[in-house]
Amino acid sequence: xxxxxxxxxxxxxxxxxxxxxxxxxxxxxxxxxxxxxxxxxxxxxxxxxxxxxxxxxxxxxxxxxxxxxxxxxxxxxxxxxxxxxxxxxxxxxxxxxxxxxxxxxxxxxxxxxxxxxxxxxxxxxxxxxxxxxxxxxxxxxxxxxxxxxxxxxxxxxxxxxxxxxxxxxxxxxxxxxxxxxxxxxxxxxxxxxxxxxxxxxxxxxxxxxxxxxxxxxxxxxxxxxxxxxxxxxxxx
Amino acid sequence: xxxxxxxxxxxxxxxxxxxxxxxxxxxxxxxxxxxxxxxxxxxxxxxxxx
Numbered sequence: 114x115x116x117x118x119x120x121x122x123x124x125x126x127x128x129x130x131x132x133x134x135x136x137x138x139x140x141x142x143x144x145x146x147x148x149x150x151x152x153x154x155x156x157x158x159x160x161x162x163x164x165x166x167x168x169x170x171x172x173x174x175x176x177x178x179x180x181x182x183x184x185x186x187x188x189x190x191x192x193x194x195x196x197x198x199x200x201x202x203x204x205x206x207x208x209x210x211x212x213x214x215x216x217x218x219x220x221x222x223x224x225x226x227x228x229x230x231x232x233x234x235x236x237x238x239x240x241x242x243x244x245x246x247x248x249x250x251x252x253x254x255x256x257x258x259x260x261x262x263x264x265x266x267x268x269x270x271x272x273x274x275x276x277x278x279x280x281x282x283x284x285x286x287x288x289x290x291x292x293x294x295x296x297x298x299x300x301x302x303x304x305x306x307x308x309x310x311x312x313x314x315x316x317x318x319x320x321x322x323x324x325x326x327x328x329x330x331x332x333x334x335x336x337x338x339x340x341x342x343x344x345x346x347x348x349x
Numbered sequence: 350x351x352x353x354x355x356x357x358x359x360x361x362x363x364x365x366x367x368x369x370x371x372x373x374x375x376x377x378x379x380x381x382x383x384x385x386x387x388x389x390x391x392x393x394x395x396x397x398x399x
Contacts, residue, residue, distance in 0.1 A: 156355040159362040166366070205373045209366055216362040220355045323373070330380050337387050344394055 120325075128322040135315035142308040150305075159217040161308055165316040166209040167235075171273050173203030173320060174242065178270035181263035190335060193259050196266055197249060198327035200242050202320060207239045222286065229285035234276045241269035254338075 143161045150157035177199025184192035214232065215225040226232070245265050252258040280287050300306050 154355055156358050158359055162363065162366055205369065209369050212365045212369065213362040216358050216365065220358050323377075326377055330377065330384060333384050333388075334380075337384065337391060340391055341387075344391070344398075348398075 124325040132318035132322050135318050139312040139315040142311045147304050147308040148302050156220050159213055161312045163213040165312050166206045169316045169320050170203045170206035173199045174270050177266045181266040185263050194328050194331040197331055198324050200245050201327055202323045204242050229287050230279040230283040231276055231285050231287040234279050238272045
C-alpha cells in the first residue's frame with residue numbers, strides 16, 4: 114500500500130468537511146468571540162485572515178520548494194506535481210495577502226499602498242512564483258522547463274525569511290502585531306490569540322485539502338496522457 | 350474615519366477572500382470536469398478497439 118492510497122480516503126472524505134467546519138468556527142471566533150482592538154476597532158479583524166493567508170502562502174511555497182528539491186534529486190513526476198500544486202495554492206494565498214492588506218491599510222495608514230520593505234518583498238515573492246506558473250503553463254510537458262521551474266521555486270522561497278525579518282531589519286511601516294510592545298496594540302487579549310490559533314487550524318486543513326485536490330488533478334492528467342500515448346502506439 | 354465606515358473595509362476584505370477562494374475552487378472544478386471528459390473519451394477508444 115503506497116502513501117497515496119493510505120492518505121486518499123482521509124483527504125477525500127475527511128478534509129473537506131473538517132476544513133468547512135473549522136472555517137465556520139473560525140468565522141464565529143473572528144466576528145463574535147474576539148473583542149475589538151482598542152486602537153484600530155473592528156477593521157483589525159482583517160488581521161486573523163490576512164496573517165493566516167500569509168502563513169498559508171509561505172507554507173505552500175515551502176512545500177513547493179521541498180518537492181522541487183526532491184524532483185531535482187530523484188526526477189520523479191510525483192514530486193513535480195506536488196511542487197506545481199504548492200505553487201498554485203501558494204499563489205492563491207499570496208494574492209489574498211496582497212488584496213486584504215491594502216483593504217486594511219486604507220483606514221489605518223490612510224493609503225492603499227506604500228513601498229514598505231515587507232510589502233515590496235511580498236510583491237517580489239508573488240512575481241517570482243507568477244513567473245514559475247507562466248513558465249509551466251507555456252511548456253508543462255518539457256522536462257527541462259520542469260527543472261528550471263524547480264530551481265526557480267528553490268530560489269523564490271529564499272525571499273520568505275527576508276519577508277519575516279524585514280519589519281525588524283529595515284523598520285518599515287508594517288506592524289509586527291504578534292510581538293508589539295506593551296500598550297501599543299497587538300494581541301493583548303487572550304481571546305485574540307485563541308481566534309488566531311483557531312483560524313490557523315482552519316487554514317491548515319484548507320491548504321491540505323487544496324494541495325491534495327490540485328496534486329490529484331495533475332497526477333490524473335499525466336496518467337491520462339500516458340494512457341493516450343500508449344493507445345496511439347498500439348493502434349499504430 | 351467612523352466605526353461604521355471602517356466596517357465596509359472589514360466586509361470588503363472578507364468578501365475578497367471568499368471570492369478568490371471560490372474562483373480557485375471553480376477553476377479546480379473545471380479542470381476536474383475536463384479530466385473526466387478525457388477519461389471517458391479514452392474509455393470509448395479502448396472499447397472500440399478490435
